[in-house]
Amino acid sequence: MPKAFRNQGIEFRAMKWAVRHPGMVSVPTGLAAAAAEGVMTLGAPTAGALAGGVALGLAGWYRGHPASFDAVALPRLRAFRRRWLTYVGRRWADILTDCELITVNRRTDQVQVPRIVRVTAASPSIDTIMVRLNRGQTPTVFEERAEALAHALRAERVAVMRVRPQVIALVVERCNPFDSDPIPAIDIPHTSAEVDLSALELGDTEYGTPWTLPLVGNHLFGAGATGSGKSALLWDPLRAMAPMLRDGIVQVDMVDMKEGMETEIGAPLFHRRAIDFAESVEVIEGFRDEMKERQALLREQGARRFTPSVETPFRVLQIDEMGMMTGFGPSKEVRDVLRLLAEIMTQGRAPGFAVCGYVQEPTKDTVGVRDLFTQRVCLSVTTQGHVDMVLGEGMRLRGALADEIPLGDDYAGTGFVVRARSRTPQRVRAFYQSDDDIRDLVAFVTGDRPRLHAVA
Incomplete structure (x- = not known):
């Protein structure tokens, strides 16, 4: 196959991205369609009131029952924010390039970046990034570069876990949530x-x-x-x-x-x-x-x-x-x-x-x-x-x-x-x-x- 001297067209890249991230397409599209339908059916004031009620309900949940909100909603919101602000597109590619974790197709000279499959953030201090390796890469390559990855991500440390063939998990400890000083003992209850x-x-x-x-x-x-x-x-x-x-x-x-x-x-x-x-x-x-x-x-x-x-x-x-x-x-x-x-x-x-x-x-x-x-x-x-x-x-x-x-x-x-x-x-x-x-x-x-x- 001859080497390519032009990048793939943006419309085809957009289509590939949409197939890989259906939620980022279907959810906004669905919300927009629901909003339009609501305005057409109920009228703008009623639809706006319903949207405001939903927002108020979420705020009330956040303020009124922190335990359930932190267990159910917060990890998903945190993971979404980290995925699309911290580990997104060009920034992710630049990090892996600097850490020498990309590959180059020897036939086409195309740079191939290991793709993020999913991000979870169960706690404020730890993210888990599921990564699909490029053909020819092994988990050992990432293990050897874990310290460099931690510095590039401005994290305390990065651990590499084998998940299944061609998929690894990068467990990113972003910070230590506790001070170096020990937590003093609580006061003894009286009764x-x-x-x-x-x-x-x-x-x-x-x-x-x-x-x-x-x-x-x-x-x-x-x-x-x-x-x-x-x-x-x-x-x-x-x-x-x-x-x-x-x-x-x-x-x-x-x-x-x-x-x-x-x-x-x-x-x-x-x-x-x-x-x-x-x-x-x-x-x-x-x-x-x-x-x-x-x-x-x-x-x-x-x-x-x-x-x-x-x-x-x-x-x-x-x-x-x-x-x-x-x-x-x-x-x-x-x-x-x-x-x-x-x-x-x-x-x-x-x-x-x-x-x-x-x-x-x-x-x-x-x-x-x-x-x-x-x-x-x-x-x-x-x-x-x-x-x-x-x-x-x-x-x-x-x-x-x-x-x-x-x-x-x-x-x-x-x-x-x-x-x-x-x-x-x-x-x-x-x-x-x-x-x-x-x-x-x-x-x-x-x-x-x-x-x-x-x-x-």
């Missing part, structure tokens, strides 16, 4: 009436709103490398539940497989506490036995679900460094522990028994009961695969770049969760509690009352 076990406040979201987590009726799984801030996931729920701990409405058992170093400062908070493997098995088995007793009591009362009270407290089992109990201990004892935990986690919802487990390595070999946890938090982890292991398949592709979170005090407690009633990851940062904060918590909860049980 049990102020505590909502279905919405414990643990930190802030990337939207600047409170990050809440339902613990009652759920099991919490937190994963993160050393230095990621997992301790915040241990102490923050206790602070949020402090009045109920004080009043005996919540009782917490603690298994600390760091030989007690993490929890010694807060030891008086716990109903039972163990710091070695043998004692830990006893605590877990005792927790299971209490659950069985509670089930029998509720069955006698004809109740299908418990109500937190002093007589039937909400029971929580926290396991720090859970992998030492479920993956690295003696094989027979590990099997026993997994059986006990599986029993608790499959039956504990109705009688009011919850498990919180914290690990560094979230693989199935380490935590065989991983899939039984209903609430997940992924802090900074060491590999890409760990993200999907914790949050669910495809979460990294959707923007949960937990493996890209640097370790250190500036990012401690930062991670990702999956938003309720959606498959959208959301970045969060947990409150930081200093040793003095934990001492204040102990003083508030215990006062002068004796501990319920000695250390197991």
Whole structure:
């Protein structure tokens, strides 16, 4: 084929663009047709009033119910704006040209730019750009140029994900929504009436709103490398539940497989506490036995679900460094522990028994009961695969770049969760509690009352 010395006609390029982006043609055309029909049928004043009512309704939705608007409408509006203002046409082509990510057809000398298939923006700080590669390109080429892409896009970082043959996803982290300073611990609630076990406040979201987590009726799984801030996931729920701990409405058992170093400062908070493997098995088995007793009591009362009270407290089992109990201990004892935990986690919802487990390595070999946890938090982890292991398949592709979170005090407690009633990851940062904060918590909860049980 001879080389072309002229560009394709603009009318043919426009037709190709319209075929590739039918929504950008059909939606404005449909709106214009609907407006014209409305004016012809109802008259200009009535049609204008209807349009104004729709606009007013959207404004009312935006102002009156931010949660649903931010979950449903805002990601679509944000994605539309980013697609057609940030990653549009010539600007996109110039960026890929500067980053040496274009190809040139050797027969026609035509410059070929990898085409954007779709843009999503589930959060204010992260975009996901689906890109169709040119023939002859591989994802590795983009991986090697990821740092250059990040600078060209003025982003913190760019991650490259393989989606399917000839299609990749560029996950663009535009900014870190949190300051380098840690978020200070919240004030301790004064009374049990102020505590909502279905919405414990643990930190802030990337939207600047409170990050809440339902613990009652759920099991919490937190994963993160050393230095990621997992301790915040241990102490923050206790602070949020402090009045109920004080009043005996919540009782917490603690298994600390760091030989007690993490929890010694807060030891008086716990109903039972163990710091070695043998004692830990006893605590877990005792927790299971209490659950069985509670089930029998509720069955006698004809109740299908418990109500937190002093007589039937909400029971929580926290396991720090859970992998030492479920993956690295003696094989027979590990099997026993997994059986006990599986029993608790499959039956504990109705009688009011919850498990919180914290690990560094979230693989199935380490935590065989991983899939039984209903609430997940992924802090900074060491590999890409760990993200999907914790949050669910495809979460990294959707923007949960937990493996890209640097370790250190500036990012401690930062991670990702999956938003309720959606498959959208959301970045969060947990409150930081200093040793003095934990001492204040102990003083508030215990006062002068004796501990319920000695250390197991």
